Amino acid sequence: MKEVLLSADGPAYLYLVPDEIADNLEKYCMDFCDRWIWGGPESSRFIINNVACYGVDDFIYYLNKYVCPDEKARLIRTFTASVPKQYRFHPYFNF
Numbered sequence: 001m002k003e004v005l006l007s008a009d010g011p012a013y014l015y016l017v018p019d020e021i022a023d024n025l026e027k028y029c030m031d032f033c034d035r036w037i038w039g040g041p042e043s044s045r046f047i048i049n050n051v052a053c054y055g056v057d058d059f060i061y062y063l064n065k066y067v068c069p070d071e072k073a074r075l076i077r078t079f080t081a082s083v084p085k086q087y088r089f090h091p092y093f094n095f
Contacts, residue, residue, distance in 0.1 A: 008055040008095040014077040025091040
């Protein structure tokens, strides 16, 4: 398990995720945004008036239920101000 930073134009969240996810974070995030949200089994939950509405919590839900149910991602810390220097080189994705 490795640490990653996720945000959605607000606070940054430090999550512990499986190595495969952390090592390919952008790929998994883009697959979630571009494919799963629009065509996944729960897409009606995220599409409102033909607009996709989702955030960090939805991505973690997707990971834990559909991608890595045996090795669940979990929240470690929330940064409401700036991210401390020790985390600035972690894999990062902003939704």
